[in-house]
Structures are given as structure tokens and as C-alpha cells.
Amino acid sequence: MRIYPHLIICEHCDRVYQRPALGRQQSAHCTACGLKLPCSCAFKCEQALALSMATAIVFVLAMANPVIFVDVMGHQSNATLWQAAMVFAQGVCAPMTLPVMLILFVPLIQSLLQCWVLAFALKGVSAPGFAPLMRVIGGLQPWNLIEVCLLSVLIAMIKLSGYLVVHPGVGLWALAVLNPLNGLACSQNICSLWEQLP
């Protein structure tokens, strides 16, 4: 079997292209369908690792701290995203708990796995379980719902501000910071590791 590491195939329209060498701000696109070709942007391992670590830490902060504080007639209440997921745990909605929890934690899992892989990649070796981990990371990508979390928190705040006094919590700021971090961490061209590492 022959492999063609210098070639690349568009995922959506199945066209074959030559892998170009890209500069810092450049990316390659398919001419037929316009899809950004995979593994086609510059990759800096250190940067990716730093971003992944930051994502993981900020994610823990966003999950552990309440995102919204609510005040009505002197009685206060607050909730973290974790608690919002656990709300489904009782009663009729119990089947929803596990999927929602998993979906919430996808960014954490993804960034932790990335850190693991990248840490070893920084040293130039491939991490143990590199191949399956890389596949898992790729598979988790579509389920990364951080933006949805942020927007849902904002919408919940606006929805409740009609009846109650609403304050943002630390978790919300962490979530807001997490969004660009996560975006950057996920857009890192990790699949370049396939070529760089043996």
C-alpha cells in the first residue's frame, strides 16, 4: 500500500490536492466546494499546548462557579452550569441528565486530551495512545458546545431579568473568556502532528 503524505483530499467533495506549504496567515481551500482543507494551516505546538491548558483551567473555573445570581425579595439563589444539568436528574427528565452532562464536559475532555498529546509532542515524541486519542479529539470536535453554553446563559439572564434581579457570576465571565480560548485551541491544526511525529 502506498501512502501519499503530500496529498490531501477534500472531505466534502472528494477532490485531491497537493498539500501546500502555508505561511502564518494562510489557509488552503477546496476549489470545488470551498471547504477549508484539513491540516492546512500553520501549527505551533507550544501555542496549542498553552491554549489547551488555559482552556482546561478556565473551563474548570466556569463550571465550578455560579454563572448567574438571582435575587428576589431578599432571597438569593445561584446556579452553576453543572447544577443546571443536574436539574434534569430528578423526575421525568432523568434520561436527559447524562447526555447534557457529557455535552457540557466535552470541551474539558477535549482540551485535556489535547494537552496530553501536545505535551508529548512538544518533546518530540508521540504520546501513549496517540492514535486513538487523536481520533477521539477529532470526533469530539462537533460536540463542543461552548458557544451554546454562553448564549444560553445570556438568554436565561434576559429571560429572568423580567421578574427577578439578576447578576452575572464569576462563572459567566469565565465562560466568556473560555469561548475565544476554546475557539483558538480547537482551531489548532493538531492533525499536523500526524506528520510531525513518527
Next chain:
Amino acid sequence: MSQPLPATAQELGLVACHGCKLVCDAPAIRCPRCGARLHYRKPASMSRTLALLCAAVMLYLPANLLPVMRSSQFGQASENTIIGGVLAFWHAGEFGIALVIFLASVAIPCAKFLTLGWLLWCVHRGHQIGRRQRTQLYRAVEFIGYWSMLDVLVVGLVCALVRFNLLGSVEPRSGIVFFGVVVILTMLSASSFDPRLIWDDPKHD
């Protein structure tokens, strides 16, 4: 586009690993680099997409008819469905929220149903016109897919916050389970659809 399109992998007898994007010879079964199974197209893409789509459509009815949330204040309880919530916000003057919820909970899932259905239909019929646009449409569907989870998370947050016993308390109801399942099914359906089928010429297969 004036220049001719490059050859497809199928024409050239190449296949790309969906795991590590390595291009290999066609007859290979497993990617030598990452060990993932190699296949030209996603296996049973059409049937899986269709099945998941049908399941999502069927579950969409109870998701909209059953109440998603039950709010009680001073002993008075009221349950509202998704559309009921949208109308309540609309009548209350909160047009922005009503619009957002309508988009996220009604427009997007319905758009997904229609789009995926149409894509399946076109692939089934072997239409060749507008393939690029359809691919872009597929990309859009994939992109907006997960935004429908918004409603589930909003319900979860509101229920977790408003827990003041008599003064007001909110509980999730079964409707939200169906809705969440619908969103997940549509996401799975979209991901199991192989967009390369759009570009396939049925005459070749």
C-alpha cells in the same frame, strides 16, 4: 470557476483516512498511521441519515406538544410548551427573546429537517446542479445544528435558579427530554450524512 476541477479520489483510486487525513491507496482496509477503518464513503450514509432524520421528525411532535417547563408560584402552577413560551414572550413585548427562542427551537430544527431531507432527496435522485451550493448548505446545517441545544440549557438554568418554594419554582417537564433527543438525533443525522455523495455521479456508481 473556469479552471477544471481536480480529479476526485475515487477516480484516482485514493482514499483519505477520516481519522488522520492520510491519503492511501484505495484497496487498503485500515489506515497504516492511525488504524482507522478506511472507506470511500461513510457506510450506509443514506439509510442512517434517513433513519435518524425520521426518528427526529417523529419525536419533534411530542417535543412541541408536551410541556417543557412547569412553573409554580404561590401554589399556582402553569406548564408551557416551547411554542407557548415563544408566544408568551411575544405578547409580553419581549420580541428579541421570542425571536431567539423561536429560531433556536423551531426554525433551526425545522430547517434541518427540510434541508437534510432535501439533500437526501437530491442525492437519491442524482441531481448534479448546484452541488457546490448544496455542499455549502450542508456545511451550514452542520454548523447551526448544535445551536438548538440552547433551549435545553436555558430550561436547565432557569429551573436551577428559580427555586424559591412558594415564591416561585420551576421544574423541567418531559417535553424537554424529547426536544433534547431531537437535537441530538439531528446532529447525529447530519454527521452521518456523507456530503461527498452530493458530488457523486450516479451514472458512475
Next chain:
Amino acid sequence: MIETSHHAPAPAPGNALINSRRLPSAIWIVPLLALIIGLAMLVNVWLSAGPEITVSFQSATGLEAGKTPVKYKDVVVGMVKRIELSPDLSKVLVTIDLNNNATKFARTDSRYWVVRPRIGMGGVSGIDTLFSGAYIGVDSGRSPETQSQFTGMETPPTVINGTPGKGFTLHAPALGSLDVGSPVYYRNLQVGQLASYQLDTDGHGVKLQIFMNAPYHSLVSSCTRFWNASGVNLSLNAEGLQLQTQSVATMLAGGIAFDAAEDCGPAVQALARYDLAADRQAALAPPDGEPMRIRLKFDQALRGLAVNAPVEFRGINIGTVQSVHVEIDLHSHHYPVIVDARVFPLRISRDSPAEPGSETMVAAFLSRMVTQGLRAQARNGNLLTGQIYIALDFFPRVPKAIFDPTSRPLVLPTVTGGFDQLQDQMAGIVSKLNKVPFDAIGNHLDQNLIALHQTLGQMNHAVLPSTLNTLGQAQRVLKNVGSTLDPDAPLQQNLNQTLLELQRSARSLRSLTDLLDAHPEALIRGRKTDANTPENTP
């Protein structure tokens, strides 16, 4: 066909300068920053975590792990972390995480209770927990030691530590209608409440702890007297019917009132222990001193003499009757009624400079009075109810009585009478009335009336017409007389003329005699009519 060209262009590529970086790139600031923030928050949480204590309650109603706060004066000082049953399933153990600055609440005498909606004698409390859920209230203690295991109270305490004011201890024979939370009044103004009560250690009374709010606690001094102002006091005794009540509130909830006794010495600071009197009168009465027991023997029936009937001396209440019983003496066939009473000698001689002092002195004093005629007598106190009281008074004509000043209890001599005498007199009057022959008198009266009737009839028939005639005649006579005596009557006119004639005659006679006096010769010669007029003659 795709071809790859691996050939480089003509000039051979040179060797570029390799610049290896030692320092990590600036991107690492991002995770570092995130890490620092995360660690700072963690340290903050760890530092603000205070002691962890366990409180046991009877039930965990309304408590929720992770949600229920612990509040002191409505400020959150901790949170319930975990709720579980005790190993023997008898109690619920609630683990509480106190805040860092809340170590004061882990003192040995801190108290914990659950605030739930409650309806009690003091009113409805804890309503807002219907909205926010129950919370745990805490009262900080004062002891310097800390502990981590507490037993929670099932009801909130009446008084929180730190409330300005002061607590006092009262002793009462019984609790009566008082309860925790019963108000304490001063001049009908509520100034405090009953905080708690316990049975005395010797079981002979109840010890009450009351708490007076600032600034009223300074009203309590050594001159203060407390009394039970609960409910309605209805008493019916030899002094009459009495109805007393403080207010409707005390009728429902009970209450204690206090005031300063009047003839107290200089007011010093509050005493360690006060007694709770039964009513205002008993409280404010000057102290009675020690009672002395006396015994009285009565040879008459004493129906109407009840226990606690007053014993009076010259109208002053000096004590009460303790017991009334009959002594069966089969040998002498006498069945006297023995009355045991308790008198307070201090009440007799309150203002006298010499105090009675000990019992021997009182006995000597009484023996002197007995020789002067002091006797005990049962008297009617209230005609309406027939109640009797015992009166000690001086009787001038009583036989001498033997008085033993050394016997205990002192036996005072008695006389009968009083109400008994009244009864005898009444009996005497009744018997006298019985003797009056009302029948005979009635018969005679009847006969007299018949005769009178007959007489009057006769008068009407006979006597009356003739009387009328006589009266008519008399009237006519009188008329005649009247006309005779009329100034215009002819008789009178005649009389008048006659009198005038007589007058003239008399005058002329007088002048004649005068002339004759002066000129006796006139009789012969006659009167000279010129110079010698009789007017000039002396």
C-alpha cells in the same frame, strides 16, 4: 495525473541561520494567568472556610444539603453541607460549614435551631421561610471553649444572646397559666418576656427566668415586687366579690407584672431572686414577716368559715385561717370546732417602734391583751354569702380566760356571738311577734269599723239636715247684725246724732260752770258781754 516535483530550483538552498529560542513564548502567559486566577479562587475558598460542626436535630424537615444557610441576625454565616441519619437512627446529623469569621458560633454554649413557619402563643413567626425555605438560626455563645458537636433545639429560644437587657430569676409555687413567651408588664406596658422555666430542684416550686429588654431592665431594683397578672382573678371571700384582670392579652397568654413597693428602703440594685406573688395586692403588701400559728376553739357551729378566711384584729387583716376541724371528745361530750390560723404579728404593730420580735415576746404581748379582754369571735363577714371570718377584739364583760403563753400553737380564748347573737335577737323578735294576738286585734278592729259605719250612716240621715238648718239660721242672724252695724244703718245715724247733741250739751254746761266759777253773781246778774270775758279769766 498528479505529479509531485521534489526537485528544488537551480541554486542550491543555503543554510539558514538557526535561532533557537530558550525562553518560552509569550503565549504561555495565557494558561499561566488562568492557573493563577484558578488558584487564587481556590485559596480564597479555602481561606474563607470556617470550622465544620455537626448539629443533631429530631428531623430534617425543610433542610437541604448545599442549600440551607445558617443565619445569625439574618446574615448568612454558614451552609449546610450534608444531612444524614445518626447510626442509631434516632437523630438527624446535619453537618454545617461555617464561614471563616464565624468561629464565634462554634462556642460551647452556642445554640442552633431550625427556623420554620411556626404558630404559637407569641404569634406567627418565620413566615418568610415559606418562600426561601427553612434556615438554621444560631445564637453565639459566650464561653471561650469551642466544640464541634451540638444538639439542636427544636424550638427557637425566646431570648437571643446579645439582646440588650437583663435576665432575672423568679420563684413561684406553680406555673399557672404562664408559658415561654408570656409577657412581663410594667404599668401595662410590655417590657420583657418569660424566657424559660424549670422545676425547682427540691420540687417545691417553679423557677422562672424572665428577660427584660433594655432600657427597662434598670427599673428592677431591690424594691421591685413581681406578681402573676395572668388571666382573670375572681375571688369571693369574706371581703366580697373581686374581679381583676390586666388585659385581654394576659387573659390569653398569661403574664407577669411588676411595680415598686412603696415603703421600701433605698432602692439598691436588683436581687438575685424574686418571688412571684399571686396578685398585685399580695405583691405590693409590705412584708409580713414570719407567721405565727394560733389555735382557736369554738363551741358553736362554724358553717361558712372557709380555709383562707381572714383573721382580723380591730378590722385589720392579720392572717388567714389554715384549717377547720372538729375535735371529738367522747368523754366530755363536747365537740368544739378547732380553727387553726396563721397570723402575722408584723401586721399588727407595723408602725410601732418596738417590734414584736420573737414568738415568746409575741406570746407575752398576747397574754397581756387577753387579760384586757382580747377574745376571738366568729363574725358574719358577708350576709349575701354567709361567709364567716374570725375577729380578735376586746370584750369588756367576758369571764377571765386562761392563756398559756408557752403552748405552741398559741391557744386564744374565744367567745360566741357575733352572728350567733344576731340570730338570737332575731329569734326573740320573732317570738315576740308571735305573741301579739293579731287575731283578736283583727276582730276588734272589725267590729269598730262596723260601728263606725253605722254612726256615719246615722249622721248622714238625722244629724246632718238639722245641722244644715241651724247653720242657715245663724247665717240670717249674722246678716241682720251686719246690716245693723252698717255705717249707713239708721240706728247708727241716730246714735251719732245723739252723741253730737250730748257733746254740745256737755260743752255748754262746761262753759256755764266756768262762768259761774268766775262770776258767781252771774247767776243773779247775768253775763257781762264787754270787757270781762271769761276767756281772759285764769
